Amino acid sequence: MRTPSRRASQTFHYQASQPNTARETPPPRGSGLYRSLFHMGYRHTYYDTDQGRCPDLRAVPSPDCANLLARLGMVFKSEPAGFSVYFNQSRVDDLIGYLRKRMASCEGGDGKHGCWVRLTFLLQVVNLNFVSITDLPIDTNPNQRNLYGCNSEAHGDGMGIRFCPEQYIGADNLHPVVGSEFSLHVPQNTQAVQVTDISGAVVLREESPPENKLFPCNVILDLSGLPLDLYTISVIGQGGEVGSCNMVVYTAGTPAPIGLLDVLLSQPVPDMGGVYPVPSLWSGESIPPDQVGDIDYFLPFDARATEWRYYIVSQTPGGRFSDLRIEGAGADFTQQEQPVLLPNGSPAILFTSDSPIKLSRIPPQRFRLTGQRQNPDGSDQDIRVDCLPAAPACPVWPGSPPTTCVSEMYVHA
Numbered sequence: 001m002r003t004p005s006r007r008a009s010q011t012f013h014y015q016a017s018q019p020n021t022a023r024e025t026p027p028p029r030g031s032g033l034y035r036s037l038f039h040m041g042y043r044h045t046y047y048d049t050d051q052g053r054c055p056d057l058r059a060v061p062s063p064d065c066a067n068l069l070a071r072l073g074m075v076f077k078s079e080p081a082g083f084s085v086y087f088n089q090s091r092v093d094d095l096i097g098y099l100r101k102r103m104a105s106c107e108g109g110d111g112k113h114g115c116w117v118r119l120t121f122l123l124q125v126v127n128l129n130f131v132s133i134t135d136l137p138i139d140t141n142p143n144q145r146n147l148y149g150c151n152s153e154a155h156g157d158g159m160g161i162r163f164c165p166e167q168y169i170g171a172d173n174l175h176p177v178v179g180s181e182f183s184l185h186v187p188q189n190t191q192a193v194q195v196t197d198i199s200g201a202v203v204l205r206e207e208s209p210p211e212n213k214l215f216p217c218n219v220i221l222d223l224s225g226l227p228l229d230l231y232t233i234s235v236i237g238q239g240g241e242v243g244s245c246n247m248v249v250y251t252a253g254t255p256a257p258i259g260l261l262d263v264l265l266s267q268p269v270p271d272m273g274g275v276y277p278v279p280s281l282w283s284g285e286s287i288p289p290d291q292v293g294d295i296d297y298f299l300p301f302d303a304r305a306t307e308w309r310y311y312i313v314s315q316t317p318g319g320r321f322s323d324l325r326i327e328g329a330g331a332d333f334t335q336q337e338q339p340v341l342l343p344n345g346s347p348a349i350l351f352t353s354d355s356p357i358k359l360s361r362i363p364p365q366r367f368r369l370t371g372q373r374q375n376p377d378g379s380d381q382d383i384r385v386d387c388l389p390a391a392p393a394c395p396v397w398p399g400s401p402p403t404t405c406v407s408e409m410y411v412h413a
Contacts, residue, residue, distance in 0.1 A: 034075060034086040038263065038277045038295040040121075040163065041082035046133045046303040046393075048362050053081035054301065056127035059261070060253065062120040064227040069119070072098065082298075085119065085263075092289040096278065099266050103281055109200020114268045115281055116199045120229055122251060123147065123259035130258070132396040133359050135170050135302040138405050139398070140258075145174045146249040147259030148230045150198065152274040154297060161275050161297045163261070168302040177256075178248045180224040184233065186216060187243070192236045193219045197229060198262065223250050228260065261299070305356035306407040307399055308333075308391050310367075311340070311348040315412045316375050324371035326351050326388070331365065348410075356404070363390035369413060383413045 044054035061069060061076050069076055072095055075086040087095060103115040125131075131140050153165040164173065184193055190212055195204035203226055206219050221233070228251050235243040251257050266278040277295045279287050308331065312324060326333040332354045339347040357365065369385040391407030399406045 033089050035089050035293055036295075037074065037085045037087045037293040038297060039082060039084045040261070040263075041160075041296070041298040042301070043159075043298045044134070044301040044303065046301075046359055046361055048360050048364075055081050056125060056130045057258075057299075058124045058126050059083045059121040060124060060257075062122055062228045062260075065120045068117075083121070087293060089289065092292055095265075095292070096281075096287055099278060100281055103266075106199070107201060108269065109196055109202070112269065114199055115264075115266045116197075116268050117265050118198075119263045119265070120227065121261045121263070122228070122253050122257040123261060124253070124255055125258050129394045132394045133304055135168065135304050136174070137171055138396060138402075140174070142177070142256040142258045144177055146177050146251055146257060147173045148175055148247075148249055148262075149173060149259065149299060150230075150262040150274075151264055151276060151297065152198075152262075152268065152272055154275040155273070156275065159298070161295065163297045163299045168300045169259075170302065175230065175247050175249045178221075178223065178250050179252065180250075181220065181222050183218045183220055184235075185218050186212065186235050188216050189213060189238045190219070190235055190243070191238050191240070193221060194234050194236060195221065195223070195226075196232045196234065197226075199268065203231070226250065228252060229262065230260065263297075303358045303360060304396065304405060305358045306391055306396055306405045308353040308357050309406060309408045310351040310369075310388060311342065311408065311410045312351065312369065313342070313346055313348045313410060313412050314373060316373065318376040320374045321349055321383075321413075322372050322374065324349055324351075324369065324383070326367050326369055328365060328367035328388075331355065331357050331367070333367075342410075357391065359391055359393065359396075359407070361393075365390055369411065371413075373413065385411060385413060 042054040042057045043052040045052060047054055058078065073088045073091045077084045077086065099115055099117055102117050103113055106114060106116055108114045147169055149163050149169055151163060154161050154163050186193060186208060190208045192205055192207045194202050197203050206221055208219055209217055211217055230247060230249055232245055232247050234245045237243050249260050251260055264276060266276050267280040267282065270282045275295060277293050279291050310326060312321065324335060333351040334354055336350040340350050342348050367388040369383065369388055371383045373381045373383055375381065388411060389409045391409065397406045
């Protein structure tokens with residue numbers, strides 16, 4: 001399936017002396033011209049320059065992905081705000097032939113053949129403040145939950161091809177993380193627990209122990225023989241009915257990934273949406289080599305919006321404020337009626353934004369504080385702070401309710 005949004009063709013010649021990193025698979029010696037199969041860029045609305053390119057993430061091919069890249073003569077290249085996969089133009093027929101062969105031999109959950117060949121990448125965080133600035137649950141922990149994205153849900157718009165079902169990838173794309181072996185507590189009279197992959201095919205089935213007929217128990221699942229990927233865990237009752245289902249991300253690595261990305265090389269089944277590097281094989285027609293590759297995906301993240309709180313503290317011990325106001329375009333602020341006590345015992349006047357404000361690397365907001373301070377000696381002083389500090393990337397605190405978040409700034413006036 002094609003899309004009007006395509007990446008400008010990129011090619012390069014590989015030289016045997018070209019440096020290589022541990023995350024890149026070198027093409028064979030003497031190979032010829034390489035062209036982009038696809039590019040994946042990271043975009044984030046927190047970054048307000050350079051088209052929102054985000055340097056906070058790094059992708060690493062999964063072990064099975066690295067083996068497939070080597071088998072198909074492809075090259076993985078990590079980049080400052082994304083990564084690319086290149087293919088050898090002289091081997092494009094081998095690539096298409098491999099996909100046709102797999103399509104004829106692989107079945108999905110409905111028993112029908114499909115082309116489920118995919119490249120899987122682990123997404124790691126290199127900026128420790130990434131969760132703080134991103135519209136994700138503030139308690140997101142890579143050891144507990146991971147993002148999942150697949151090009152079967154990719155769609156084009158005026159900016160390119162978004163690698164997610166909605167405008168941004170976020171909380172709805174988080175799934176529990178499991179390791180190679182884990183225990184699942186199942187109800188009484190469970191027949192088995194089965195694991196299905198993204199095609200719906202059953203890849204693992206464990207029968208429940210005999211004692212399960214009398215009381216609930218645990219079933220041990222060993223995923224070590226499976227590729228790192230997204231799986232659905234289903235509990236099967238004694239009558240064969242499917243009970244509870246849960247989608248989990250099986251992943252590994254150090255540091256722990258925050259996400260997993262699947263790039264299916266071609267349309268897996270007829271009429272499935274998405275955007276793929278290799279045109280659909282389902283027509284049975286030959287595929288011109290120049291129609292392979294040059295796909296430009298981007299993984300979009302939205303900036304976190306927080307409730308901004310300004311704590312106004314007197315520069316003079318014992319000073320009191322009057323007629324304080326915070327003004328400026330972009331938000332309105334409400335003053336709390338009574339002063340609040342800070343942890344050091346100092347009183348402060350609290351202003352809170354009436355609505356959440358998105359965080360930004362270069363904040364556009366320019367809020368101004370005005371008012372008067374009455375000093376203990378009886379003198380009065382006008383206050384004017386023309387540019388209040390903007391909310392920082394960190395820390396960001398959970399609010400009330402926990403789905404909201406708070407940024408706190410302290411101003412001595």
